[in-house]
Amino acid sequence: MLRWLTAGESHGPELLAILEGMPAGIPISLDDVRTDLARRKLGYGRGGRMKFEQDQLTLSSGARHGFTIGSPIGIRIENTEWPKWTEVMSPEPVDEAVFETGRGTPLTRPRPGHADLIGMQKYGFTESRPALERASARETAARVALGAVAKRFLAELGIGTISHTIAIGTVAVPETAAWPVPENVDAIDADPVRCFDAETSARMVEAIDETRHAGDTIGGVTETLVYGLPPGLGSYVHWDRRLDSRLAGALMGIQAIKGVEVGDGFETSRRPGSTAHDPLYSVDGVIHRASDRAGGIEGGMTTGTVLRVRAAMKPIATVPRALHTVDVNTGENATAHHQRSDVCAVPASGVVAEAMVALVLADAVLEKFGGDSLNEVRRNIDNYLAAIPAHLRTSAEIIDAASIDGEIDDTPMGDSLSEWRV
Numbered sequence: 001m002l003r004w005l006t007a008g009e010s011h012g013p014e015l016l017a018i019l020e021g022m023p024a025g026i027p028i029s030l031d032d033v034r035t036d037l038a039r040r041k042l043g044y045g046r047g048g049r050m051k052f053e054q055d056q057l058t059l060s061s062g063a064r065h066g067f068t069i070g071s072p073i074g075i076r077i078e079n080t081e082w083p084k085w086t087e088v089m090s091p092e093p094v095d096e097a098v099f100e101t102g103r104g105t106p107l108t109r110p111r112p113g114h115a116d117l118i119g120m121q122k123y124g125f126t127e128s129r130p131a132l133e134r135a136s137a138r139e140t141a142a143r144v145a146l147g148a149v150a151k152r153f154l155a156e157l158g159i160g161t162i163s164h165t166i167a168i169g170t171v172a173v174p175e176t177a178a179w180p181v182p183e184n185v186d187a188i189d190a191d192p193v194r195c196f197d198a199e200t201s202a203r204m205v206e207a208i209d210e211t212r213h214a215g216d217t218i219g220g221v222t223e224t225l226v227y228g229l230p231p232g233l234g235s236y237v238h239w240d241r242r243l244d245s246r247l248a249g250a251l252m253g254i255q256a257i258k259g260v261e262v263g264d265g266f267e268t269s270r271r272p273g274s275t276a277h278d279p280l281y282s283v284d285g286v287i288h289r290a291s292d293r294a295g296g297i298e299g300g301m302t303t304g305t306v307l308r309v310r311a312a313m314k315p316i317a318t319v320p321r322a323l324h325t326v327d328v329n330t331g332e333n334a335t336a337h338h339q340r341s342d343v344c345a346v347p348a349s350g351v352v353a354e355a356m357v358a359l360v361l362a363d364a365v366l367e368k369f370g371g372d373s374l375n376e377v378r379r380n381i382d383n384y385l386a387a388i389p390a391h392l393r394t395s396a397e398i399i400d401a402a403s404i405d406g407e408i409d410d411t412p413m414g415d416s417l418s419e420w421r422v
């Protein structure tokens with residue numbers, strides 16, 4: 001199974017990422033990783049750093065001649081900012097004078113909503129710099145780098161992943177809009193807010209502009225879709241083996257994500273049972289679903305239809321019109337420290353979500369199918385699918401129930417509860 005770890009501070013020399021457990025034989029290229037790192041910087045509303053951050057990459061281990069070799073994959077991403085921070089973020093002791101002016105000035109006015117205050121309490125810091133450096137979402141670059149490898153592995157198995165923005169503040173894509181497929185990724189990335197619906201995208205951009213002019217910040221929701229999954233990843237047998245639980249944990253582990261939905265999520269809770277699930281129909285002897293409200297997961301396992309998960313991001317905590325806080329040095333009321341910051345990072349959070357979903361799914365694939373080489377994983381998947389008895393075979397295609405409704409009695413409960421009880 002997969003294990004992964006990241007290290008590195010936002011203004012330290014570099015980020016480090018290690019992915020252990022990937023089979024041998026997966027094509028791996030720094031270009032794939034570079035592409036995803038560039039996608040993570042996209043999005044209208046991001047701050048100044050994203051314009052100059054270069055994401056200098058080194059593939060340190062785990063590959064030979066363009067293919068993984070089964071050993072831990074190590075990736076380094078240098079921080080362009082580092083030359084300005086060599087003293088303030090030096091791992092070695094520095095002269096006290098560094099903390100008297102400029103970047104080194106102690107940050108004693110914690111930002112509500114960031115890790116500043118609790119980081120000081122928990123780790124015993126006298127200022128928030130050491131806490132915010134690691135809490136910062138700069139770290140997500142390392143996760144996206146590993147996610148690019150996981151996505152490539154999944155792609156080799158015919159599994160395609162895509163993310164898109166479905167809401168910025170109160171501006172949301174209509175629920176009836178078509179879902180994008182992996183082939184749409186360039187179109188989505190070309191959109192300023194990574195939204196698939198052009199009319200909604202324009203209103204999202206307006207909302208971000210209004211927010212910036214008001215000296216405020218804004219959140220939103222992204223959706224990740226995964227096509228081509230086999231049925232049966234994850235399990236119902238224990239809470240921590242349920243795939244929805246693992247996906248929710250992975251998405252919630254992204255900085256500023258405060259809500260996760262699987263499929264129609266909260267909306268499902270408002271529907272009656274008769275219209276909340278995905279009824280099954282037999283079409284030419286193959287079981288089909290007539291909707292995908294469950295988001296491709298039932299009983300903590302993939303159903304084989306499109307996997308669909310959403311992540312809600314809160315507005316950025318570094319509000320330009322700074323929030324009320326307390327200067328922990330003097331005990332006086334104050335305004336929170338403000339530094340260069342994003343106004344909206346929702347589009348980027350979708351790329352991070354995509355990476356986290358890919359890592360969880362790559363892990364679930366290896367857990368179910370095992371295999372030390374890509375070919376062995378492929379063989380194991382093929383054997384599993386071939387062994388599913390004909391009468392249990394399902395299709396990933398969502399059918400229009402109306403087209404076959406005439407052929408079946410779709411009211412098995414009868415017209416009244418008493419009739420049904422009989």
Ligand SMILES: Cc1cc2nc3c(=O)[nH]c(=O)nc-3n(C[C@H](O)[C@H](O)[C@H](O)COP(=O)(O)O)c2cc1C
Nearest residue numbers: 114115135136137255256316317318341342345348
């Ligand atoms: C892609 C991305 C970019 C972010 N950029 C900023 C930022 O510029 N300023 C900021 O205050 N928070 C930013 N955040 C959010 C903070 O990292 C996050 O709020 C902080 O670590 C506290 O964690 P919590 O919000 O989960 O409680 C960003 C998050 C993501 C995912």
Ligand SMILES: C=C(O[C@@H]1CC(C(=O)O)=C[C@@H](OP(=O)(O)O)[C@H]1O)C(=O)O
Nearest residue numbers: 047049135136137138141339340341342
């Ligand atoms: C650096 C990144 O995002 C950063 C995330 C972040 C935060 O507090 O989370 C604060 C900002 O950092 P800085 O003050 O250095 O500009 C963002 O730019 C990145 O995504 O690569």
